[in-house]
Amino acid sequence: MMSKLVSSIFRICLLGAFFVLLFLPDRVGITLSYPQYPLSDSLFLRLCKTVFWVLVAVELLRCFYYGVVKNTKRGWVSNLMTLLFPLSLFLIFVEVIFMFVPQSHEGVLSKASQIWWSKYWKPLNALGYRDREPQPAPGKKQVLVIGDSFSAGHGLKTVDERFSNQLEKKLGEGYEVRNLGVSGSDTGDEAKRLAEYPVKPDVIVLQYFPNDIERVAQANGLKITGGQPFDDVKGIAEQVVRRFYLPNFIYWQLPHAQFSTFDQFVEKAYSDSTVLKNHFSDLSKILAYGDSTGAPVCAVFVPFLFQLDKSEGYTRPVEDFLKEKGVKVITLKKEIAAIPEKERIVGKNDGHASAAVNAVIADKLYEIIK
Template sequence: MNISGDSLLYAVALSLPFFLICLACYFKKKHSPHIGPFWKITIANILIFLILLSTLFLAFESYYRFIYDQSDSFGVTRVSGRWFNRYYHYNNLDLRDNIDYIKKKGGQARFTFLGDSFTAGHGIKNIEDRFANIIRKSKNKEWEIQVFAKNGLETGGELKTLKKAVNLGYEIDNVVLIYCLNDISDLVPNWNKTLHGMYQKAKKQGFLLKHSFFINTIYYRLRIGSNPKFSNYYNFVSEVYSSTLWNFQKDRIEIINNYVKDRGGVFHVIIFPFLHSFKTGYPYNNIHNKLSGFFQEKNIPYLDLLDIFEKYSSYNLTVNKFDAHPNEFAHSLAAKDILNFLEHKHSHSIEQ
């Protein structure tokens, strides 16, 4: 009989408290009369401690294995991996959606949302609660909404995703780039190396780290929290915009803009702020100013969502304490503003 590592570990965790209780009872009945008071108390205390420890481990392991159902920012824990398996379902183009993408329908405007995990709905269990699907439901008979978004994509990957689809016959109409402030990160070799290293090490885990949901969760929370490259991630992103890499990033955005225009499409940009940073003032206004200045200079229609989000606390906007992605409420706020923006721009485009 083939028993998986997960089942084996949980069977041991389930049996251990009962085994220790039986051992304590056996010790009390058979051996305690023949042992001195000091050793009797010491052994009894050790057994009681082990019983309590094993019971606590069983409780936490059961909670993270069967009850806790949340994602985390980097998606590296067992719990987070299970979350994605449960709630991410893919269409004919291997993109997270509940409809297949087919040839463009006549009489309907097509809006292609191009983005990363914010757009894909990282942390959103019901796909109908992400902003793109909310807009689709609102404009069902008039617009065709399609979502070209994957976790981990940044500007370079988003351009490749769009080109790949076009090469397969995908027709461009309106392309909406959902720009997150960390979309510049793939230009930094050291960051790519750090992130790749973490995911590679996650594949080479020891038995406990691999099969215990509790130990796995605590380990990666501590590891990410204690690693300055992760704990200072957002400050690191801010510094990149002050380097020469910002010029390369502007070039890449302009390449996407020209690529869309050359194929008869209209290009728009939506800027998402870092939602975890509204506790004690928002420290990334300089990035928003740079992006706004660039889009104005290039006559690229854009919408900055900072204005609607800064009215709320991060607690009300993010998925959970360990996941800084937008929650259902944040998606609903974004959907309303994005829809108003696109309706205005689209009607203006038709008039012209």
């Protein structure tokens, strides 16, 4: 009996080597390679981790059986094992479950959001857009939607809920709406990607969000200050929260200190004449491309969904600039205000626009384009 107990303990120690390979590869200089790395664990890697935890559970079960159940000499060690064994099995079981639980989150920060991204961020074309392949469609007018994660449909499980896809259905057979949304994109990046896209537009839709000025503002000396994710956990606790699914999920359900002073940053950016001048230069590139292709440009302003008045105040200089250039500007304050706050976003940890807000955007664009 003792030999079987010792052999189980020995196998658990051997599993420690696999633990390092699966959970701490960066600590031993190992670089993994698969399509989503390092953004998320691949399905194969999560399955390998599941097998690892099953093997650990089996060896713990053997230790408990031979160390407690078959042991006639009970002591404090046996009592401690009786307490820890079911707790360990429960934690292993829940950890495995949460390796397959998706939940969208802004910035793909949590492990649950990484699972969500791997599961729902489809289709993905050859250019990296969450859209159909960029092949010409003779006889159809081409509407190109350029924007950031709000255009790409972050948090929406299906692209059918996005405003670009809803708009295409409304416009009918004579139109094709192509989505050039990229999470984290700003106006300068959007101008570049629009010019490089292989399909020429008949209409350009610029989706604008108040953080579109962020990079040009930082390039001109403005800084976002404040804490960063995981700053409020230290040492081993930080590693546990970062690397394991159950602690990571719990961490992102709890309130934390404000990660940044982004609100103050945006207010300064839109009131800084130098920043605005450079930002207008990026916007002018989009307008110039529209002129060169003969495609009219319309701009839809998506506000901070819980700060409608502030957003309108921040981006007013950009609205005025675009109107002066002949761009049709669409604002959504009135329509979004009519939607209950909880129904404006895709989830409690993700402030991106819900399908209901996307429907409002599609309706407003349809009125302009059709």
